[in-house]
Amino acid sequence: MEPRPTAVAAPMQLRIADDIRMQIERGELTPGDPLPTLHELAAQWGCSLNSARSAISLLKQQGLITGGRGKAPVVRTQPRQVVRSSNRHQVEKDLVLAGEDERGQNGVAENDLGVPLDDLKFTATHEVISADADLAEGFGIEPGADVLRRVFELADPKSGHLEAWSVSYIPYDLVSAAPEIFESTKPHPGGTQHQLYAAAGIELARIDDEVTSAMPTTVTAQQWGMDPGIPMIRVRRISIDTQGRTVEISDADFPADRTKLHFSTPLTLW
Amino acid sequence: MEPRPTAVAAPMQLRIADDIRMQIERGELTPGDPLPTLHELAAQWGCSLNSARSAISLLKQQGLITGGRGKAPVVRTQPRQVVRSSNRHQVEKDLVLAGEDERGQNGVAENDLGVPLDDLKFTATHEVISADADLAEGFGIEPGADVLRRVFELADPKSGHLEAWSVSYIPYDLVSAAPEIFESTKPHPGGTQHQLYAAAGIELARIDDEVTSAMPTTVTAQQWGMDPGIPMIRVRRISIDTQGRTVEISDADFPADRTKLHFSTPLTLW
Known part of the structure; x- marks a missing residue:
């Protein structure tokens, strides 16, 4: 600019x-x-x-x-930059077939934030909700169908400010065979890709990221400890499995002053 | 949020x-x-x-x-959404080997804006500058080396407001064999990928997009006719050729209220 x-x-x-x-x-x-x-x-x-x-x-x-x-x-001082990379989608997929030890040593939050997870307060909540029109269209399911909704937060215990926030939606019939896999309040080693595989044998074929930006509300800015005049970047991640089904929709927020998103597009060679 | x-x-x-x-x-x-x-x-x-x-x-x-x-x-009314997709990188590459007619019928601005190019005022300027530290690092060249800098603008002739704006940098030694290809003030059919191929036989292997967001300055907001409280999304596009060289760095601005970015990451199948 x-x-x-x-x-x-x-x-x-x-x-x-x-x-x-x-x-x-x-x-x-x-x-x-x-x-x-x-x-x-x-x-x-x-x-x-x-x-x-x-x-x-x-x-x-x-x-x-x-x-x-x-x-x-x-x-203003530019704080550390969180680089969120599309490469992590493949890294997470590669971990699905790895042992729990290896999965546990590769926390996504650690890659993103450069801060050991142990130094942050992790909170996870889950509930079953009815799909609204937006989710129903996204998943290709009936409005009102059951959807698992999980909210993940990482906060700095000293300041109380958010360091990461996201919400994940999965059609409930995909998780109903083993709902306990999704109900932990601790980070799952290997992330959602491993959970989907362990619960339902689901393999992802593609992940689409949709990026928008808007000013945060006053409450949101306070929760993150954001300075005035800093926008929020929102990334909607849409996970598509090998059968072409949308199996997860996830929204994550990133304060723009500490975030750079990185997407890599390989091209077909002549 | x-x-x-x-x-x-x-x-x-x-x-x-x-x-x-x-x-x-x-x-x-x-x-x-x-x-x-x-x-x-x-x-x-x-x-x-x-x-x-x-x-x-x-x-x-x-x-x-x-x-x-x-x-x-x-x-506030949400104006039409410009969806900018990573798929266009491959579309542009596929056009490189197409004839000029076909290339001319596939304007990138038309895909993005949903507005025929003829209805907008296109402006292109070019100059040769010295690489600053940022560009030198990005291209892996000496600071002070010659770089072709081009600025592209699309404006609505009625309102005078910008509809698209970007700046492109290319190391000058890559274009010096045929600089006239890059000096047109009209949109080049097929875009920069075709220009690089026509001037220097360059084939791209990968494009990296880096996304950030910030509030626009007052002047920038006026030029785009942006409402208060709307952030600007900036996308830096880094083009890498089959020899691993960074051959173009381009920055484009998108008012956040009319833009959704879409990136697709295919995953290796088991």
């Missing part, structure tokens, strides 16, 4: 905000650096304190600075 | 905003519906006009409603 000229003269607060943004992009202001005070900005630009305040507020909404409530604004 | 309970009682403006958000999610308020006035909200919740105003402002920042500047706020 690079600067390009506008046809109309921009209001003062936009000119100030864009100037500061460009200083950040050029590296003249680096993470943690304090911004000029409102009085300094007003003097520098010959503008009102209100214009300076609006510029600072804009930069906050754009996620470029932090501070407020009496604290001087500073350039 | 579904509602979950918070441990602390939320301030009035958050409770009002979350209540309205849930009405939107449940479909009780649909796109175009007007919101209650500030006086109605204040009476309903027994709160100050300021709290009601803050709630409306929050919903605007979260991209759920539009309005302002004297216009009553309404629930």
